[in-house]
Amino acid sequence: MKNNKLRTSTILVLAILCVTVVFPIITLLMSINLADFKEVFGSQQFMTLLKNSVVTTLIATVLSVTLAMTLAWCLNRSNMKAKNIFSVWFTLPMLIPSISHAMGLLLLLGDNGILTNVLGINIGLYGYTGIIMGSILYSFPVAFLLLTDSYRYEDYTTYESAQVLGLTKFQQFVSITLPNLKRPLISAFFAVFTMIFTDYGVPLILGGKHMTLSVYMYREVIGLLNFSKGALIGTVLLIPAVIAFIVDLKQSSSSNQSTVVKPYNIQENKLRDVISTIYSFVMAFLVSLPIMAFIYLSFVKKFPIDMSFSLDNIRHSFELGVGSYLLNSITIALLSAIFGVVITYFTAYLTSRNSGGKSKMVLHLIAIITLAIPGVVLGLAYVLFFNGTFFYRTLLILVLVNITHFFASPYLLAYNSLKKFNSNLEDVSSSLGISSLKMLTDVYIPCTQDTIIEMFTYMFVNAMVTISAVSFLANLRTMPIALLIPQFDSQSLIEGAAFISVLILVINLIAKLIINVYRKYAVNTVVE
Template sequence: MFMKNRGFRAGKLLVLIFLCFSVLLPLFTLFFHIDGEDISKVIHSPQFAPMLINSLITTTLATIFSVSLAFALAWFMNRTNLRYRSIFTVLFTLPMLIPSISHGMGLVLLFGDNGLISNLLHMKFYLYGYNGIILGSILYSFPVAFLMLCDTFQYEDYTTYEAATVLGLSKKQQFLTITLPNVKGPLISVIFSVFTMIFTDYGVPLVVGGKSMTLPVYMYREVIGLLDFSKGAIIGILLLIPAFIAFIIDFKNDNKGNSSTVTRNYVITPNRKRDRIAYIICIATVVFISLPIITFAILSFVKQYPTDMSFSLDNVVQAFDLGVRMYLKNALAIALLTSILGVCLTYFTAFITARSHHSFSNMALHLISMISLAIPGVVLGLSYVLFYKGSLLYGGLSILVLVNITHFFANPYLLAYNSLQQFHSNLEDISATMGISKLRMLKDVYIPCTQATIIEMFSYIFVNCMVTISAVSFLANFRNMPLSLLIPQFDSQSLIEATAFISIVILSVNLVMKLIIYLLKRSLQKEK
């Protein structure tokens, strides 16, 4: 049996080595690269306090609005007689399929000085500053919160509500005494996840921040513009603080949701007034989401915005002349390689931690895998620059694939971990008694039974690789740059129409991938 499991032990050692070189060592390098004198310079600089205040205020307000909207939409999808739920769900998640910087650009194109709506209504909107950052951050973050909360509502047991109705509790009382306590754990996780997403994002405030600079934008400009790695590292450490607080609270949060077994699915009672309100808010949200995307589509095929709005393919031709084809190939290569390698690594890591005894090495492996969830992309990118600069990996596609695997490691790992834990706990003991190796069990039992999860893991990594601009922005050059990084580059050159076209291309690629994933999962269900 020892000989049979030797391959498993070798694989486990390789995973540990990978996580050390992809997570731990780059982070330690970031810490050691800080110049002590620069700490005082950064903290006591006149712009530091305003930047910190800007980041905290905009992030807090955007998180409140984003989570509130997501909670309302998730409740409507699961607690009302709303028709076309699946269509609404797809439309609500569209903002996830374009980079965060595109949301900022979409707002500028709509409500800026020469925005479509500004010109149409002859009004001046005060977009730049807090208003723009908060609006763009809501667009960017609420789909993630919506999906997490939607999943939570599906696991509520109706028998509790039935008993409450018999006891005479009103719907409002049931909501306050049953629904909110049931979703308390997941809601805390959602709040901290959204807060971390917004706090560490530089895409939206880079475009619509105006004079209200945030910490990620400052870090981006110091490193990319001035190559000041020490000051960038200091800001990077500061950005890690809320992320690690969120990680620790989430890790200690045992009450992830309703721990009772669902014995009866929720029964939705007829209520026309409630359903009308649901339709109004859902349709208004869809319009809010769709406007930037429709604007990108319009601007991609006009002659010259805003002076000549006649149909033209000149912007498409110009975009391809500027290298869109090459950067799209880079993006697809990075996304596909990251997805394939990322699925293999995350799934095997989850197999080790979920289907083995709770030894110290397995617990350490689980903790390191989860730590990547708490590392913002901008911090990870800078740490890779400091650790890998001058190495054979640096400057090629491989470094972008590696940083993306690390950046998106935790969520697919958790998907696989939760799926693998559903199998009977004695399965390994039975297989050991029969002389079946762990790798054979992985190949013949676990992988075939969790194909739907594996497909979902692939989809998650691919889509995020196509839209990310954070970690890769510090490591990309003109030869290996993915398509998403052309957006800030073209935006700085005032190539508005070409930038809009790139956003549409990224959205189209991700929609095609989502369609393929849907068809694959559907075929798997038919086979069952």
């Protein structure tokens, strides 16, 4: 009876994932008009778009991962002060949409930018330069978090052996550190590459004449309602993401996890600490400049004509309905986080804590393959599949697409946590007559509450900042506030767009503060 209930639950969740993941993607592929193949792929424009996308993405990815790696090294391999502050500081760019970073750079370094006017130097922001700079800003925190976590699991005994053999610090870095970071570096590279390649926010604002594939898809669907061409470009955007997913999956299956016998011992080196502190502070300052720019711009009368203090832009923004759009975003983010945690955690429980055979394997595969579907592609797939349904024009479909878009990461968090429990626990509980539901509510959930909190945070923050998956599905009544940024920018209301970025940042900071306070309370309650 117990196995039958689990099998039924597995099939039910599998059916839900098929409806929300598999069927929309199949519909996307089937909606392509064969006549558009020659028109799109045979045109010179496509090759130019492909070149722009690939060149900017490759350069930005290499620079982003390099920046993340050096910052992670400074925080984990030096005795610099205020490490926790810098760790939070470097993740601030994740709390605002990618298009906000583009806006910040435009305000600072555009033709009429603040720094351009002050320094009298125009760097030519529009084009490759702006796309690369903006892409680095919003993507490097992802690589930073991945690499920071990896540095913590290095075994110091290997380094002690290298010291005995007389290897210099540089030789140790090349022969030990880099090989240890091989898998995280590959994962970080592909994660950042996929993010940049499929993002349209930065190139939409800073691309100028250099249009990318993602911007072309956005304009074809939003501007021209050409779903066939949009679907065709969507499949192209899907290709590198799928390759990245396959390579990362191969790395995961072939890598051997080592046991940390001795934590890394950071030796005294004042010069290293000073250099690390200065470098981290400079990078934190540069990362903060775009954020400070749109905070400043929110309170000026008219950029760049009248830079005097004013609340007119904030008042005007609320007159245009910013309050209702903000309420939409908070509602969507909360519902996405609540229901997202429930479905991802339960899915992870089914795949990690029962022997479901082939159905469990298929469920696990679909769950993790969502990681390879770009938001802009998923959003278009939802338009084509769910158009005409009762919830197509409601907030519900925005919640659903967000849960699907961000499904994989919280799922893997829960899956890895649940896998750590003894594999014989279910057999013991069954022999004692303890139901699966009782084990789930009384054992697994309480013991993994910290992971659940992380899952909730991830879902909420990403649902607040995303513009990709929801851009094709929102209307004037259901629009989340992040989508007002490109809309205000197109209407030359850059002060209002800057204020919206500030609002999103403040909401996410408040949410993280509340969640951290709750986490401390929850941990103390468990300890007592």
